[in-house]
Amino acid sequence: MTPPVPGPRQLPRGFFDRPATAVAPALLGCVISHQTAAGMVAVTLAEVEAYAGESDPASHAFRGRTARNAVMFGAPGHAYVYFTYGMHFCVNLVCQPPGQASAVLLRAGRVTDGVVLARVRRSVLRELDLARGPARLCEALGIDRSQDGADVCDPASPLRVWAPQAPVPAVGISRGPRVGVSRAADVAWRFWITSEPAVSAYRRQAARRPAAGAT
DNA sequence: TTGATGATTCGCT
């Protein structure tokens, strides 16, 4: 007989072909998986941030297209991976049609498959901390610059994203200002699952320069 | 070519 519950469904490209602020909350509860020679690790997303693109002062795309952010200007459903602070990687999922550089930063989640491998990569004891933070999430999944541009909608891709087993109800989602950004720090484009402990701690970035003309 | 900075994390006080 057919199983009562179908297997996980990979998210179609159309899912990402809309504004980042719409994609971000919809990604909560979804699963990102990375298959490598060492094995498979999957993370159920608990916290994300939306970046609107060239109109968003906090986005890497704010100053226009460069070699680093080129993937964000491309087709939706691709991974934008960048290197920062001289030692960390962070991963985004590109939204909207080519030419519109919006994306969703994957900030935190719970490792739901491949815990043993994730633990080896992260060398931390607490399971809750394996993917709690954008750079930690990348390290647990084994994501680096070689995944920049990966198509997460391709069934043959090592990096894929799956629909949640059960959708997260809207009432279970919280939102607030984005972490670590000094510009556009007032918009509430960070989304997380309220009841989920595997969410990164919020730290406000010291304002570099108040908007021109401020006191 | 040079200099400043960062969508962070970790360890120490």
Place this chain on the structure above:
DNA sequence: GCGAATCATCAAT
């Protein structure tokens, strides 16, 4: 709570 680690990227020279 504070600062070091550590370097790709980008604006200015």
